[in-house]
Amino acid sequence: MAAASPVTFDDVRDAAARLKGIAHRTPVLTSRTLDALVGAEVFMKCENFQRIGAFKIRGAYNAAAQLSPEQLAKGIAAYSSGNHAQATALAARELGTSAVILMPEDAPRSKMQATAGYGAEIVTYDRYTQDRTALGEALAEDRGLALIPPYDHPHVIAGQGTAALELLEDTGELDALVVPVGGGGLIAGSATTAKALHPGIRVIGVEPEAGDDTKRSLESGERVTIPVPRTIADGQAISTPGEITFDINRRLVDAVTLVSDEEIVQAMRFAFERLKIVLEPSGATGLAALLSGRVENLPRRIGVIASGGNIDTERFTALISG
Numbered sequence: 001m002a003a004a005s006p007v008t009f010d011d012v013r014d015a016a017a018r019l020k021g022i023a024h025r026t027p028v029l030t031s032r033t034l035d036a037l038v039g040a041e042v043f044m045k046c047e048n049f050q051r052i053g054a055f056k057i058r059g060a061y062n063a064a065a066q067l068s069p070e071q072l073a074k075g076i077a078a079y080s081s082g083n084h085a086q087a088t089a090l091a092a093r094e095l096g097t098s099a100v101i102l103m104p105e106d107a108p109r110s111k112m113q114a115t116a117g118y119g120a121e122i123v124t125y126d127r128y129t130q131d132r133t134a135l136g137e138a139l140a141e142d143r144g145l146a147l148i149p150p151y152d153h154p155h156v157i158a159g160q161g162t163a164a165l166e167l168l169e170d171t172g173e174l175d176a177l178v179v180p181v182g183g184g185g186l187i188a189g190s191a192t193t194a195k196a197l198h199p200g201i202r203v204i205g206v207e208p209e210a211g212d213d214t215k216r217s218l219e220s221g222e223r224v225t226i227p228v229p230r231t232i233a234d235g236q237a238i239s240t241p242g243e244i245t246f247d248i249n250r251r252l253v254d255a256v257t258l259v260s261d262e263e264i265v266q267a268m269r270f271a272f273e274r275l276k277i278v279l280e281p282s283g284a285t286g287l288a289a290l291l292s293g294r295v296e297n298l299p300r301r302i303g304v305i306a307s308g309g310n311i312d313t314e315r316f317t318a319l320i321s322g
Helices: 009-019 032-038 056-064 069-074 083-094 109-117 132-143 154-171 185-197 213-220 243-252 261-275 282-291 313-320
Strands: 041-046 076-079 099-104 121-125 176-180 202-208 255-259 301-306
Touching: 009 056, 009 154, 009 185, 032 041, 032 261, 032 282, 041 154, 056 083, 056 154, 076 083, 076 132, 083 099, 083 109, 099 109, 099 132, 109 121, 121 132, 154 176, 154 185, 154 243, 154 301, 176 185, 176 282, 185 202, 185 243, 202 213, 202 282, 213 243, 213 255, 255 261, 255 282, 261 282, 261 313, 282 301
Parallel strands: 041 301, 076 099, 099 121, 176 202, 176 301, 202 255
Antiparallel strands: none
16 A cells, blocks of 8 residues: 655645745746747746745645744744745744744855845855755754754755646646756645646656756655756756655656756747746746757646746856857
């Protein structure tokens, strides 16, 4: 008998109720130009318009809101390269508590500034020589804080799944859902939602070429660890999938495809010039997979999650004009 999933569709629906008035219901964008280039009808869930500029507030708040009053009184901790950091800081502020965030010292300055702007204390580390999970767990234990990891937590995964829930409510049945993959929380929640609503839907993950840990792990049937990726998609610079996310994704995700940094930049440029929106590199990988023809056996109606738009002017300009 198969083990019960750590995250169910009921968990996602409960998260959606919990997030009412907290997370924005972000728009779904369509474009005839995009459809013509891709050769399919594309519906893009624009989480770049979400609070903190990315989908992460969904999972961070859903997890933090379920802590006991005693845990909240002590404060919360997280580790993140940027978007989960901002989301946890904002969730803490919304819930009237404090946050301490472990961030890599080379995290984008704009993300550090935004995290501090929400009132969090920031502690830095070297992502290439230090283990952020071990550091984050030690930090939380030393200070008596509740740790909210960026993806490997059932409440975080359920919260992320609300993005796909909204998309499918707005579009009706889709043939495929294309989702960026970092640690796997967004696609795990999205796949849980999509397969519950439409069992025949294909769920396709997208990773940067340098950060193909989930693709390798799914192909080998077990979690694989790679060197910390060096990619412009900093939100997807993960060396191994989470335990919980991998357990869900190996059952529900149909395929993972890869995109190059150059294809990501081309997607960012297209989104800016033709769709009039700003995407950060990690937020553009799903669009990049469609524009570059990386999705095999292209179906007729496709949803894609544009997961975030947190990038400063200087870096954005340098990338798209390079």
